[in-house]
Amino acid sequence: MTNSTILPDFKLQQGTFFVQVWGCQMNVYDGDRIRELLTSAGFVETAAVENASIVVLVTCAVRAKAEDKVFNQIAAWRHQQKISKNTVIALGGCVGSELAEEILKLDKSVNVIFGPRTIHRLPSLISAYIQTHEPQVDVNADAIDKFDYFPSSHAEGPSAFVTIMEGCSNKCTYCIVPYTRGDEQSRPVQDIIDECVNFISNGAIEIHLLGQNVNSYHGVMNDGTVCNFSTLLYEIAAIPGLRRLRFTTSNPMDFTDDIIDAVKNLSVISDQIHVPIQAGSDRILSLMHRRYTAKEYIELTEKLRAARPTVHISSDFIVGFPGETEEDFEKTMEVVEKVKFDLSFSFVYSKRQGTPAALMEDKVTKEEKFNRLYKLQNRLEELALSYTQQFVGTVQECIVEGISRKDENELKSRASSGRIVVFKGSEDLIGKMVKVKITSTHAHTLKGELIND
Ligand code: SAH
Ligand code: SF4
Ligand code: F3S
Numbered sequence: 124m125t126n127s128t129i130l131p132d133f134k135l136q137q138g139t140f141f142v143q144v145w146g147c148q149m150n151v152y153d154g155d156r157i158r159e160l161l162t163s164a165g166f167v168e169t170a171a172v173e174n175a176s177i178v179v180l181v182t183c184a185v186r187a188k189a190e191d192k193v194f195n196q197i198a199a200w201r202h203q204q205k206i207s208k209n210t211v212i213a214l215g216g217c218v219g220s221e222l223a224e225e226i227l228k229l230d231k232s233v234n235v236i237f238g239p240r241t242i243h244r245l246p247s248l249i250s251a252y253i254q255t256h257e258p259q260v261d262v263n264a265d266a267i268d269k270f271d272y273f274p275s276s277h278a279e280g281p282s283a284f285v286t287i288m289e290g291c292s293n294k295c296t297y298c299i300v301p302y303t304r305g306d307e308q309s310r311p312v313q314d315i316i317d318e319c320v321n322f323i324s325n326g327a328i329e330i331h332l333l334g335q336n337v338n339s340y341h342g343v344m345n346d347g348t349v350c351n352f353s354t355l356l357y358e359i360a361a362i363p364g365l366r367r368l369r370f371t372t373s374n375p376m377d378f379t380d381d382i383i384d385a386v387k388n389l390s391v392i393s394d395q396i397h398v399p400i401q402a403g404s405d406r407i408l409s410l411m412h413r414r415y416t417a418k419e420y421i422e423l424t425e426k427l428r429a430a431r432p433t434v435h436i437s438s439d440f441i442v443g444f445p446g447e448t449e450e451d452f453e454k455t456m457e458v459v460e461k462v463k464f465d466l467s468f469s470f471v472y473s474k475r476q477g478t479p480a481a482l483m484e485d486k487v488t489k490e491e492k493f494n495r496l497y498k499l500q501n502r503l504e505e506l507a508l509s510y511t512q513q514f515v516g517t518v519q520e521c522i523v524e525g526i527s528r529k530d531e532n533e534l535k536s537r538a539s540s541g542r543i544v545v546f547k548g549s550e551d552l553i554g555k556m557v558k559v560k561i562t563s564t565h566a567h568t569l570k571g572e573l574i575n576d
Contacts, residue, residue, distance in 0.1 A: 220238030233258075240289070242269055289308050294412060329367040357385060369395065402455050526550065545568060
């Protein structure tokens, strides 16, 4: 809904809202549920922040830069007069639970603070603020209670995110997520299946399962027994109408052989497997509390490639972890050469207060850390580009997402490897899976021709 002027007055009395999301796919999922919750409570969404009486900010705290974004954004909107003193500002997501009441001191224009666990209470928190003008802070709840309060989603589109678990109990020493999203908790199997079936009946053909460590999923089945991740994959793969299944994020330590077998047996699982190694030095991995060695990681990728020769393995990397020596960093580069990762993410270590690594001695200079990052990123980019070029001449099964933003005569779709594929075709292909012969590349985007068969 973008044009608020044509809406009935009774709805406008509740207020218009604008949602901005930062951070990972789990936040994107939460942002979509917030839109549905507010809409079903009578609020009306607007696409422009200046038309909103309520602004909802779903934030990320994983690195200092991510955290700063929200406060910079509020300041910029205020400066541009896009928000006024009367705009209700609700700040949630991971910064909400990390800082909670401190936010009221950092930015006095914030009126409502919520966390990833309390998004279902947002409509009542906003209403309570509007009635009382008292700041509302509510960040604590059971991790998976919120799912019981979401209205049945009417979201349409070929691909849908489904969160299968909340939180994380791994406590990698650099990471704030276990403190912002709390301990790991898995949703019951039936709830997940019902949500997938609902999305598929609304037109989705791809389901993307989400969790901070999906491989350690352990939700209950209807009969009370515990279901592990590979069993969940088989259950979801059996839903009629599903054409592709993705999952993020996998932790190497829990990527057991039964999950590798599922990747082998279920062709519906995508070729793109994101399994972050973070670093290649065993000394650093141990300081990070990652609980696998570089050798074990390499063996895992070999097993995955044997199970699925077309697999594209990607990773996240942290460089400049406290105490990382040049020698440690070179071990990361060695693993990169051995595994030959596809499209990956890499970051300079960011100190997060309250995590164990924040207390570790960190002598590496900023300049050195960035030099390492550039070196790593250059090599990762070369590897990814060589994969991109190898697609030329191949035929890819692609899910059509919509019209290309760059050229309205072209459609934008996504291949199993995660690559964007653009090609000429009619709009009625949107939402379908088609075959495209790849003819050229532009950066990491593939261009091709529709194959009619
Ligand atoms: N649960 C996922 C990661 C979630 S956070 C996993 O374990 O793989 C996403 C990525 O952010 C991490 O993989 C890591 O590379 C990066 N990250 C997390 N904390 C960080 C920090 N303090 N500094 C820099 N990067 C960080
Ligand atoms: Fe953070 Fe580690 Fe949990 Fe990933 S597995 S969310 S990096 S603590
Ligand atoms: Fe960021 Fe929270 Fe996701 S810290 S990466 S939004 S879990």
